[in-house]
Amino acid sequence: MSMNARDDLLDKRVSLFKHLDGTRRSGTADASKDIHPAILSLTLQIASYTVIGSSARCMATLRAFQEVIKDYRTPAGTTLSRNLTNHLSKQIDFLKTARPLSVTMGNSIRWLKQEISIVSIDVSDQHARDSLIEKIDTFIRDKIEVADRVIVQTASPQISNGDVVLTFARSQVIEQIFLEAHSRGTQFSVVVVDSRPFYEGKELVRRLSNAGLKCEYVLISGLSYVMSDATTVFLGAHAVMSNGQLYSRVGTALVAMSAKRKNVPVIVCCESLKFSKEVQLDSVTFNELGCPDDLVNISSESTPKPGPLKDWRTKPNLKLLNILFDLTPPEYIKKIVTEVGSLPPSSVPVILREYERI
Amino acid sequence: MSSSSAHTGRDKEKDLNTHIESFLAQMKRRQIKGPHDVALATAQLLLRVVSAARWTHIDQLITQIKVVGKRLQSAQPRELTCGNIVRRVLALIREEAEDTDDSESGDGASNSLLITSMFSLLQTDFDKESSRESSPGEKKDLKPYIIEGIQELIDELRNSSESIAGKSVEMIHENETILTATPNSNTVLKFLLRAAQKRKFTVLIAEVFPNDIEMAHRFAMKLSEAGIEATVITDAMVYSIMGRVGKVILGTCAVLANGGLLATAGSEMICQCANAHRTPVVVCTGIYKLSPMYPFDTESLVEVGDTGKVLNFEEGNLVEKVDVVNPLFDYVPPELVDIYITNLGGFSPSFMYRLVLDNYRQEDVKL
Structure with missing residues (x-):
């Protein structure tokens, strides 16, 4: 009984988020022999945030699936279209132990499974494998690479001379937009707002300043100080929900809200692959937990310096909460730039329906 | 002689x-x-x-x-x-x-x-x-x-701060979730500790990185030692969790005659966020922090601090090319504050100018 009470006191899960699983894989020792080595290594890379960002994770996953398909041999007594899906599901289940699948990963897996299911049983294994690998190549090219290029072409002319554009954390497509606008000779400066514990914006600011862009770097606590100078806010996305809510790196909602209050337009740039059929109302029901120990560090140096909370796990009543995403309401967003055009958040379900048929 | x-x-x-x-x-x-x-x-x-x-x-x-x-x-x-x-x-x-x-x-x-x-x-x-x-x-x-x-x-x-703490029980109800973002405020600490004698509640503490993070962690330790469930969150998380917060309680560096205030950096966005979620913002302050000044130029009130805390100097190449800003304070306009709890009682921000007239003489405003 007293043991139970003690356990309760030392339960480090925050009650609001107890429905989310915060466990992360740290090794591959328990992996079954069915798991492909490419998946093993990708799982570790995702778990350690070496591969981070919705598009990057999606691309890496599809590339790993190409390896899986290349080495796949249909066992006797079954067909590729039936068995490969099963085999892939095992890989996907293993991948999920690193981090929950991103919306882009979910969407592309759904597409891939559909493609596998329609492989005719008459074609040879070799031929089916080759055609699937080629289809994945086309998918990556169309849905991510070309889509990004189209978004960059649409969004970069929207930066004009003398603008101060503000962005939060790091999005690859946003980075390309800024670089493109800069190479077109537009004179503008960039404010990068960043946050703990990932400091993704640091990498963005490094790349932009190396390209010769004028950059300002500030942490999210200084947001109000820099927002008054901004003329436009550009944000990337992890996903856009079908009710128009933007699901992105935690802190995005604060930036969008602050911009809206100061009448600074907020433009979200993302591929339509990031559109999700799901609806969501708040950041609590569905989210992803990060490792709370990441918050113990109190220094901005590369070597972590544990502060007063280094023994927090042994202290009753004390918790650390690290969630990775938040939900930005559609009223803060002026428009979403995608490869199929620029649209208001309310049009997300329209796009989903239109392109479902194709 | x-x-x-x-x-x-x-x-x-x-x-x-x-x-x-x-x-x-x-x-x-x-x-x-x-x-x-x-x-x-x-x-x-x-x-x-x-x-x-x-x-x-x-x-x-x-x-x-x-x-x-x-x-x-x-x-x-x-x-x-x-x-x-x-x-x-x-x-x-x-x-x-x-x-x-x-x-x-x-x-x-x-x-x-x-x-x-x-x-x-x-x-x-x-x-x-x-x-x-x-x-x-x-x-x-x-x-x-x-x-x-x-x-x-x-x-x-x-x-x-003792007399402010005396009013804490009237402000916090059983099982409430409180968010605070001013760990440097002793007034807020005493306020919460006093309330904990009569109420059981949860406090979320925004870490206010980089300037007050060590203080924020100590603040959380002190609360947890007093039996309050303390949860430290990053500054970026405030919006995602605000929907579950009952009240935002802040300390302040100075209260201005229009009912606005100066507090640690990040306070304005937290108050905006509370406002967006219709969460009340309670500011605890001694009447001595009330200043007869009006914030005509809010930018001059905000002090900027050590940029090395934002972008470490180890990253010399980057530091050279990039403007780094580390504001220490935020000006919070009066419309974002719901109530001031002072040692003289609770007041709405629109009443603060009266207290200025009570405490100071007009001829002394300009020293």
């Missing part, structure tokens, strides 16, 4: 000057910092100034305090409490002087005051001062009364 008394007088003056100098140096080096400590040190210093001062007319003392006050304030112009205390002392001296004026001149004077009150609207301050100067010299020694007054002010400073 007379020469030796003049000598000790000069000694006293020299002594006082070293005290003032050391105060100025400590302010400049940030050895005294934080509104409470600054207020206390200022009051104690003014107590010495008054004790050492000699005057034949009360206006001489007022000028003297004004001169000293101006020097004190200019040592650290953004520590508004220093100026507040100077003005409180000036108001106190003026009140004592007027009280004795009234009692000396008796009922007749107050009658004539009534008759001429309309006329006096047209008189300038200059006329008033000169008329007082022409009045017969003082008979009563005001010094002990003024010193007593300053001592009462010091007591008020010492007890203010």
Whole structure:
């Protein structure tokens, strides 16, 4: 009984988020022999945030699936279209132990499974494998690479001379937009707002300043100080929900809200692959937990310096909460730039329906 | 005999000057910092100034305090409490002087005051001062009364956070979730600890990285040791969790006459966020932090700090190319605050200008 009470006191899960699983894989020792080595290594890379960002994770996953398909041999007594899906599901289940699948990963897996299911049983294994690998190549090219290029072409002319554009954390497509606008000779400066514990914006600011862009770097606590100078806010996305809510790196909602209050337009740039059929109302029901120990560090140096909370796990009543995403309401967003055009958040379900048929 | 008394007088003056100098140096080096400590040190210093001062007319003392006050304030112009205390002392001296004026001149004077009150609207301050100067010299020694007054002010400073804490039970209900983002505030800490004696609740603490993070962690430790469930969150998480928060409780560095306030960086976005979710914002402050200033230029009120805390100097290449900003404070406009809990009770932001009129004299606003 007293043991139970003690356990309760030392339960480090925050009650609001107890429905989310915060466990992360740290090794591959328990992996079954069915798991492909490419998946093993990708799982570790995702778990350690070496591969981070919705598009990057999606691309890496599809590339790993190409390896899986290349080495796949249909066992006797079954067909590729039936068995490969099963085999892939095992890989996907293993991948999920690193981090929950991103919306882009979910969407592309759904597409891939559909493609596998329609492989005719008459074609040879070799031929089916080759055609699937080629289809994945086309998918990556169309849905991510070309889509990004189209978004960059649409969004970069929207930066004009003398603008101060503000962005939060790091999005690859946003980075390309800024670089493109800069190479077109537009004179503008960039404010990068960043946050703990990932400091993704640091990498963005490094790349932009190396390209010769004028950059300002500030942490999210200084947001109000820099927002008054901004003329436009550009944000990337992890996903856009079908009710128009933007699901992105935690802190995005604060930036969008602050911009809206100061009448600074907020433009979200993302591929339509990031559109999700799901609806969501708040950041609590569905989210992803990060490792709370990441918050113990109190220094901005590369070597972590544990502060007063280094023994927090042994202290009753004390918790650390690290969630990775938040939900930005559609009223803060002026428009979403995608490869199929620029649209208001309310049009997300329209796009989903239109392109479902194709 | 007379020469030796003049000598000790000069000694006293020299002594006082070293005290003032050391105060100025400590302010400049940030050895005294934080509104409470600054207020206390200022009051104690003014107590010495008054004790050492000699005057034949009360206006001489007022000028003297004004001169000293101006020097004190200019040592650290953004520590508004220093100026507040100077003005409180000036108001106190003026009140004592007027009280004795009234009692000396008796009922007749107050009658004539009534008759001429309309006329006096047209008189300038200059006329008033000169008329007082022409009045017969003082008979009563005001010094002990003024010193007593300053001592009462010091007591008020010492007890203010206690009396604010007394109101905590009225603000927090059972099982509530509170969010706070000003871990440097002792007032808020005492407020929450006092409430914990009667209520069980959860506190979310925004870490205020990079400037106050160590304090935020200590703040969380102290709360958890007192049996309050304390959860530390990053600053970026405030929006995602605000929907579940019952009240936002903040401390402050200074409250301005329009009902706005200055607090740790990040406070404005947190208050905006609370406003977007219709979550009440409660600000705990001693009345000594109330400044008679209006925030005409909010940017000049915000101080910027060490950029090395934002982008470490190890990243020399990057630091060279990028402008790094580390603001220390935020100005929060009055419309984002729901209520001020002070040592005199709870007030809405729109009422703060009245408290300014109660505590300070108009003629002292500009030192």
